[in-house]
Amino acid sequence: MSLRIALLGTLASKGPASGYELAKTFDDVINQVWQAKHSQIYPELAKMVESGAVTVEETGGGRGRKVYTITEAGRTEIDAWVAHPEPHRAVRNETALRAFLLPLLPPDRAAATMRGLAERHAALLDDLLKDRAAIEARGASGEPPFGGYALDLGIRTFTVLRDWARETAEDLERRAAENGGKGR
Amino acid sequence: MSLRIALLGTLASKGPASGYELAKTFDDVINQVWQAKHSQIYPELAKMVESGAVTVEETGGGRGRKVYTITEAGRTEIDAWVAHPEPHRAVRNETALRAFLLPLLPPDRAAATMRGLAERHAALLDDLLKDRAAIEARGASGEPPFGGYALDLGIRTFTVLRDWARETAEDLERRAAENGGKGR
């Protein structure tokens, strides 16, 4: 379901696109939120054509390019899904799982892991901040850019992640110093 | 892989447990991080017995209860996984996907959705704060409780989520007021 919605949403906001382009988007923007390979996207698009949520137009001399366009039915579908208040959020987060299991490592190794994590989160945060700066520089004024709220959420989330990893590393280092890095 | 690690980690920190108890834990604590139904857990435990990461002891007169205990090999496995620096984080987040697609709704409906989301996040945050208060009240002093760092991360994350949802709702309401709730 979620993949279908993610594809419809991308078509709704960015306009008609090929499967290849959609796969690219899933490597870029949406990646922070949902992932899919082209091997999953192509069959999904076929299903969506069948159910009438999108239409397809064959183009691209020889290269067999297919451009998909969202229909009114497709828009209705997104609309219902986004506004739907079901609290049934699917969350899967490998980083958080790692965090959960962190106390199982000896403090010095746990601290090193956290330092590495903090650095990576800091780098990702920088990327997002640059994205926002670029958008603000060119897109002048008031209207909310597609993904603007999501970008904001991403920046806040990575800030938390970076700070948490740093402070946890510091705490672990303090503990490691106290008992000479021993203990589990 | 992640499910296997999550199960091993739970056994490592909480001690021996039955499949049923592990399934309970996945409804509770780990739920913020990873989910699994018993129908996935039982087969996974069988696989882990086979590969020597856990041992099983049949108990429980008549009810066929099986208690699983982590082995040294199992501990080594967690250790390697947690410390492993691969940046290949798997993230899937339905709430964030919703956030991403939010601008596709008319501002007034989007605002209402965000208000609801903010409330739910606020409630979840309260639960976590209560958990932490309870832990601090009974567990007196210095050592890090299992999941203590994770709990901290959870609290920070839900705080961000709540604030973001609130501020986004406010922004959307401002926009809705400006154009009388019309427009997409």
Place this chain on the structure above:
DNA sequence: CCTTGACGTGTCAGTTTCTACATGTCACTT
């Protein structure tokens, strides 16, 4: 001319995950 790399679509086998079905025990209440 040939190679390289981006463009472009698709299938298939295997793994993970979900929903539903299936079965039975034990303790407590009515």
Place this chain on the structure above:
DNA sequence: AAGTGACATGTAGAAACTGACACGTCAAGG
């Protein structure tokens, strides 16, 4: 004695997802 609900383990089929294989076009550079 019967019913209810937590305890307890499993299987089966379907859907979601991944990684690898497979094929073919087009533009640019050497």
